[in-house]
Amino acid sequence: MNYKDITLPLSKVDARSLRAGEACRLTGPLFTLRDAGHQRLLEELGKSTVLPYGLSGQLIFYAGPTPEKAGRPFGAIGPTTASRMDFATPTLLSRGLTGTIGKGVRSEEVRQACIDYSSVYFVATGGAAALLAQHVESCETLAYDDLGTEALRKITVRDFPVFVGIDTLGQCIYSLDE
Amino acid sequence: MKVVSSNTVADALLLYIPRLATILPHDVFDELVAARDRETHERARIVLDQLVKNAQIADADRVPICQDTGSVWVCLEVGPDVAINGNVFSKVDDAVGDAYRNAKLRKSMVHDALFDRTNTETNAPAFCEIHFSPTPGVARLHIMLKGGGSDNASRVVMLTPNAGKQGVIDTVLQCVKEKAANACPPLVVGVGVGSTFDKVGGMAKRALMRPLNKPTEDPQVRAFEQELLEAINATGIGAGALGGDTTALGVRVATAPCHIAALPVAVNMGCSAMRRVTVEL
Numbered sequence: 336m337n338y339k340d341i342t343l344p345l346s347k348v349d350a351r352s353l354r355a356g357e358a359c360r361l362t363g364p365l366f367t368l369r370d371a372g373h374q375r376l377l378e379e380l381g382k383s384t385v386l387p388y389g390l391s392g393q394l395i396f397y398a399g400p401t402p403e404k405a406g407r408p409f410g411a412i413g414p415t416t417a418s419r420m421d422f423a424t425p426t427l428l429s430r431g432l433t434g435t436i437g438k439g440v441r442s443e444e445v446r447q448a449c450i451d452y453s454s455v456y457f458v459a460t461g462g463a464a465a466l467l468a469q470h471v472e473s474c475e476t477l478a479y480d481d482l483g484t485e486a487l488r489k490i491t492v493r494d495f496p497v498f499v500g501i502d503t504l505g506q507c508i509y510s511l512d513e
Numbered sequence: 514m515k516v517v518s519s520n521t522v523a524d525a526l527l528l529y530i531p532r533l534a535t536i537l538p539h540d541v542f543d544e545l546v547a548a549r550d551r552e553t554h555e556r557a558r559i560v561l562d563q564l565v566k567n568a569q570i571a572d573a574d575r576v577p578i579c580q581d582t583g584s585v586w587v588c589l590e591v592g593p594d595v596a597i598n599g600n601v602f603s604k605v606d607d608a609v610g611d612a613y614r615n616a617k618l619r620k621s622m623v624h625d626a627l628f629d630r631t632n633t634e635t636n637a638p639a640f641c642e643i644h645f646s647p648t649p650g651v652a653r654l655h656i657m658l659k660g661g662g663s664d665n666a667s668r669v670v671m672l673t674p675n676a677g678k679q680g681v682i683d684t685v686l687q688c689v690k691e692k693a694a695n696a697c698p699p700l701v702v703g704v705g706v707g708s709t710f711d712k713v714g715g716m717a718k719r720a721l722m723r724p725l726n727k728p729t730e731d732p733q734v735r736a737f738e739q740e741l742l743e744a745i746n747a748t749g750i751g752a753g754a755l756g757g758d759t760t761a762l763g764v765r766v767a768t769a770p771c772h773i774a775a776l777p778v779a780v781n782m783g784c785s786a787m788r789r790v791t792v793e794l
């Protein structure tokens with residue numbers, strides 16, 4: 336299978352060119368955030384239309400990494416179950432987030448939001464966190480440091496392997512008829 | 514008389530938690546390699562190849578196999594002639610804190626599920642239990658690092674007796690179909706059948722301790738495990754739930770007596786990073 340090389344931040348043109356099931360390699364910035372961080376972000380966002388922390392146009396990677404090790408920013412980092420963040424995703428996509436990375440099936444609301452806002456949900460391999468950590472070059476904590484592993488972090492990845500989970504047409508990798 | 518003390522338990526945890534977090538048990542690794550080598554589905558082959566390489570990287574660099582380094586489960590099993598020296602789990606939480614800090618593992622525990630979801634910062638408390646074995650001389654410690662995603666994909670169902678064997682099969686398959694994508698397949702599926710509501714979940718969890726490379730002794734149980742494994746793999750859910758030949762690496766079933774009105778069933782999902790060890794004390 337050929338990988339599509341994608342430079343981040345993901346442009347809307349690139350987003351629309353992707354199809355569910357395609358393998359991609361991502362290079363550029365990602366933002367890590369998960370359960371408790373999403374509750375904080377929604378509270379902070381309130382009715383504002385502008386995403387804080389430079390999240391506009393970016394991808395959130397649902398991940399809670401382990402501490403730095405072996406000369407890398409994290410010993411291990413991998414996707415957590417994305418459906419736990421379904422409550423927040425349509426709102427964040429409507430305010431300008433371009434997409435998300437996680438594992439597992441999303442809600443119908445998230446699938447519809449991917450169509451409405453030309454957004455993409457990528458899936459990474461759950462349990463491949465030592466391998467994925469080799470593709471992370473740098474890390475900076477932006478907010479919610481008190482949440483420990485659940486803090487908001489900006490990381491830089493190189494050739495980070497993912498599949499297109501839900502494309503901008505709403506097609507889903509878990510229900511492809513092949 | 515053999516005596517198990519709190520220091521014995523704590524020392525075992527200090528030694529084995531870092532190993533478990535970074536070295537995939539051989540039986541699981543061998544099954545992953547075999548699954549990769551026979552996989553016919555392209556995306557699943559990529560996923561399985563990533564998982565095999567992942568285990569090799571984690572082992573070589575001593576980094577965690579998965580970023581979710583789990584909650585800690587400790588089960589002490591002792592025979593009739595082994596003495597337990599008071600609260601043998603009194604030093605467990607300190608040992609867990611030391612092991613997670615020193616090995617740079619993730620702290621994933623909050624103080625209270627409902628009223629205080631702040632992180633304990635130590636990965637304590639561990640979940641501890643004692644089981645009594647009828648076999649003289651037995652003194653062993655079972656340790657499991659259990660990921661949150663796979664545990665969330667687990668369930669307990671109270672079937673009626675007439676649901677029978679087919680009811681158990683349907684329950685397991687329904688759980689796999691609904692939840693496998695969240696549980697990081699290929700799975701190791703633990704199934705408990707019998708006892709009572711509160712016990713059956715523990716049976717399913719302890720079933721996950723049984724190695725994949727050692728055939729189950731009871732021929733009835735062995736045949737049922739094989740039947741379930743074939744049914745799970747026939748779903749085609751596959752590695753990473755992206756479609757493929759291997760949805761589960763193995764199924765382990767434990768059965769027990771139960772009330773005439775009951776047929777309790779528990780499914781405890783184990784992910785591809787099935788991190789557990791049994792230590793002879």
